[in-house]
Amino acid sequence: MQPDRAASHQLLCACITPSLPEARLALASLPWFQEWEDRVGGRCGFTRTGFFRLVDPGKEDLLRQNVERLRSIGVNTELISGDNLKRMAPDTNIEDVEAVAYEPDSGYADGHSTANAFMDAARRGGATIHQGMTVTGFQVHGDTIQGVETDAGIFSAPIVISTAGPWSGPLLRRIGIDLPLVPSRHQIMILERPPSLAHEHVYISPGSLYFRPDSAGLTLVGYGAGEDGVDPDTYRDAVDADHQIEGAMRMAHRIPAMQQAGMRRGYAGCYTVTPDGKMIVDQAPGIEGLYLGTGFSGTGFKISPAIGIALAELATQGEATTVDVAAFRATRFDEGRMLRANYEYLDRPYDPVPTAGGSSLHADTAWDR
Ligand SMILES: Cc1cc2nc3c(=O)[nH]c(=O)nc-3n(C[C@H](O)[C@H](O)[C@H](O)COP(=O)(O)OP(=O)(O)OC[C@H]3O[C@@H](n4cnc5c(N)ncnc54)[C@H](O)[C@@H]3O)c2cc1C
Known part of the structure; x- marks a missing residue:
């Protein structure tokens, strides 16, 4: 296990997503990042930059409808013209x-x-945190959780919340829970901006290109689909040379001055993806007292405050009331009812691909309220 490898990456904090259940989680989380010192204490390094979501030509209507829907739930977003972006x-x-x-x-x-x-x-709130310890299994009696087994012994507990990231799939299979969770490797390039370039905003751009400024004149860039099915303990954590070249070209298309950018060492991290590119936040099917937060498909950081609250509410009240997470139920894959937004751009690697012939990926708009 490689703790914290996945922690050193892009970490964009934005509400922009076509899926309202996800947008609500991001919306509930943003004030935590903005008011971190007062709400949590310490620092999270939140840097407000503003965020641009660009889409492929011909998808402006989808963008317009999504902006309207996001505004209707309270997201501070607006549609601007290309000329305004240029200004x-x-x-x-x-x-x-x-x-x-x-x-x-x-x-x-x-x-x-x-x-x-x-x-x-x-x-500070009274929790004891054990680090450097591996959970090797769950103690289940009948249909009830009783604790966890670790390489340092057994911990009895009436409630267990499992958030094991890319290690979740094999861990849960040990107790017969087989969820479609795939560890996926994603690469981030670090570019040195030319000194004259004042790149200040976060972007998601067609070609699933996303980038943000960092301190010391650096820009972090990611794009494209990941390498699915990697082993989270042994995946290659450097950037591949061909990926770097292609990424630099995509970046230079969107910000032409970046043609002069210098290349620094990049890195790769690993996260879990699900078939519909949406998370699982739910009680474990058939096991009382075991709760799951996993399969965040590359979006788990920006919603982490709301997910923490939702999991705590599920575990203590049986229902998440601050933000509804019912859409993210674990059983949806077995039911053949994958989660889709009403107006998907279908330009992210894990966006669902509609298939002909009535597949389960057809819009289940009932969930995207
Ligand atoms: C390159 C990259 C870019 C990303 N960009 C963004 C972004 O811009 N915005 C965004 O919101 N999200 C982003 N993400 C996704 C985000 O990092 C993840 O969704 C998030 O880290 C998931 O959090 P987690 O706690 O569920 O899992 P993880 O962060 O993977 O943490 C799981 C933890 O569980 C521990 N663990 C696992 N198994 C065991 C075990 N058996 N015993 C003990 N401990 C165990 C691991 O050591 C690890 O510390 C990105 C991810 C990557 C890799």
Whole structure:
């Protein structure tokens, strides 16, 4: 196990997503990042930059409808023209951009600081945290959880919350829970901006390109589908040379001045994906007292405050009341009812691909309320 490998990456904090259940989680989480010191204590490194969501030509209507729906639930977002984007970020190539969703309050934060601040707050609240210990199994009696088995002994507990990231699938299979969780490797490039370039915003752009500024004149860039099915203990954590070249080209298309960017060492991290690219937040099927938060499909950081609350509410009240997480139930894959937003852009690697012939990936709009 490689703790915290996945923590050193992009970590965009934005509400922009076509899926309302996910947007609600992001919306509930954003104030935590914004008011971190008061709410949690310590620092999370939240940097407000504003966020641009660009889509492929021809998808402006989807963007417009999503912006309206997001605004209807309280997200501070608006549709702006390509020309307005150019005014706000003059180095952007807008030749293929007609409309952009702009979210002024969003930005990015730091994974290590966030996790450490959460742990410190938990300790102050009375929690005991054991690190450097591996959970090797669950103790289940009948249909009830009784604790966890670790390499340092058994811990009895009437409630267990399992958030094992890419290790979740094999761990849960040990007690007969077989969920479609696939560990996937994703690469992040680090580019040195030319000194004249003041890149200040976070972007998601067609070609599943996403990038954000970092300190010291650096820009972090990710794109494309990951390498699915890797072993989270042994995957290659450096960036592949061909990936780097392709990424630099995509970046230079969107921000032409980045043609002059220098290359720094990048890195790869691993996260879990599900077939519909949406998380599982639920009681474990058939096991009383065991709760799951997994399969976040590359979006788990920005919603982590709300997910923590939802899992605590599920475990203590039987229902998440702060934000409804019913859409993310574990059984939806077996039921053949995968989660889809009403207006998907279908330009992210894990967006569902509609197939002909009435597959289960057809829109289940009842869930996207
Ligand atoms: C390259 C990259 C870019 C990303 N960008 C973003 C982004 O921009 N925005 C965003 O919101 N999200 C992003 N993510 C996704 C985000 O990092 C994950 O969704 C999030 O980390 C999931 O949190 P988690 O706690 O569920 O799992 P993890 O962060 O994977 O943590 C799981 C933890 O469980 C521990 N563990 C596992 N098994 C055991 C065991 N048997 N015993 C004891 N401990 C165990 C591991 O050591 C680890 O510390 C990105 C991920 C990557 C890799």
